[in-house]
Amino acid sequence: MVMIVITVIVTALIIAIEVIQTARKKKRQQVKKRDLKEVMQTKHLSHIVASFLSEIVLSVLLVALVWMLYFLAIVITEHKEAAYAMDVTTVIVGVVTVFSALIAFYEFKQRK
Numbered sequence: 001m002v003m004i005v006i007t008v009i010v011t012a013l014i015i016a017i018e019v020i021q022t023a024r025k026k027k028r029q030q031v032k033k034r035d036l037k038e039v040m041q042t043k044h045l046s047h048i049v050a051s052f053l054s055e056i057v058l059s060v061l062l063v064a065l066v067w068m069l070y071f072l073a074i075v076i077t078e079h080k081e082a083a084y085a086m087d088v089t090t091v092i093v094g095v096v097t098v099f100s101a102l103i104a105f106y107e108f109k110q111r112k
Contacts, residue, residue, distance in 0.1 A: 057103055064096045 071085040071092075 053103070053106070057099075060099060061096065064092055067092055 068089060071089045074085040075082045
């Protein structure tokens with residue numbers, strides 16, 4: 001009689017352990033699916049931000065190019081304004097350099 005009770009208890013414990021392990025596996029799979037969904041959402045958002053940022057970079061560089069060409073035309077046509085145009089051009093180049101450094105830092109952090 002005692003052997004039957006021990007066998008029933010051991011069997012019940014084995015079944016309980018199997019049920020717990022199965023529940024944990026299902027929970028892990030649900031977590032993995034949720035994590036995958038979050039990763040995909042993050043990648044999608046990152047792609048949107050990156051494309052928006054690339055459009056801003058292109059716009060800023062084009063505006064800087066237009067201003068540089070404008071000040072180059074001033075230097076060629078009006079020699080009196082050459083010093084002013086060169087100073088403003090230097091400032092534009094400095095701003096574009098800082099802007100490019102910030103974009104490079106962002107790209108570095110994004111890929112890391």
